Amino acid sequence: MRTAFIGMVGLLGMMGCAPAPGTTYSVVIDPAFSAEDIALAQQATQAWVVATDGVLNMWNVSVGTCTAANGNRNVAETCIHRVSDMQALALGAEPGFVGFTIWSEDSADVYMPSMADAGLSPAQLEETLQHELGHSFHLLHEAEKTALMYPSMQPQIQTISCGDLAQFYAIRGIQWLGNAGCPGGGTYTIDSER
Numbered sequence: 037m038r039t040a041f042i043g044m045v046g047l048l049g050m051m052g053c054a055p056a057p058g059t060t061y062s063v064v065i066d067p068a069f070s071a072e073d074i075a076l077a078q079q080a081t082q083a084w085v086v087a088t089d090g091v092l093n094m095w096n097v098s099v100g101t102c103t104a105a106n107g108n109r110n111v112a113e114t115c116i117h118r119v120s121d122m123q124a125l126a127l128g129a130e131p132g133f134v135g136f137t138i139w140s141e142d143s144a145d146v147y148m149p150s151m152a153d154a155g156l157s158p159a160q161l162e163e164t165l166q167h168e169l170g171h172s173f174h175l176l177h178e179a180e181k182t183a184l185m186y187p188s189m190q191p192q193i194q195t196i197s198c199g200d201l202a203q204f205y206a207i208r209g210i211q212w213l214g215n216a217g218c219p220g221g222g223t224y225t226i227d228s229e230r
């Protein structure tokens with residue numbers, strides 16, 4: 037099993053005066069993944085919808101070809117691509133990557149191995165997918181080891197933390213006072229190292 041970083045951060049669109057990211061997304065999954073991989077990608081997407089109490093709105097979740105969200109400028113599109121190690125390295129991934137994401141203002145490309153190719157368990161693949169989806173929603177790495185957005189895979193599976201949710205809302209300029217799982221909200225520290 038790999039021990040390497042869970043993802044690389046694409047910073048395109050994060051500089052300058054780009055508008056705050058939105059809350060409506062389309063997630064398109066590469067049909068080259070296995071049926072089990074695809075089910076886990078759908079599950080990872082749903083985990084974000086549930087964690088945000090539906091503030092994150094999925095306009096579309098499908099298997100197929102990315103469409104630039106059918107020209108709907110109010111919808112940001114996340115494309116999850118299956119890549120081999122060789123393809124990932126060619127795209128700029130660090131050796132030993134699990135997944136990585138390059139995002140811009142209104143679209144993101146998530147590059148992932150299949151579960152079989154990477155030797156991951158279903159829980160690890162879903163964790164990686166949730167983490168990379170977090171990047172596609174413009175979240176940066178956090179320093180807290182209990183955060184999903186911690187940059188490397190931990191022995192224990194991490195899920196979306198109160199800190200991750202706090203970041204999700206903060207970068208959108210949404211005041212968030214917490215939910216049932218996170219009374220009072222959450223705190224996070226951006227990991228400035230990577």
Ligand SMILES: [Zn+2]
Binds near residue numbers: 043045167171177
């Ligand atoms: Zn990452």
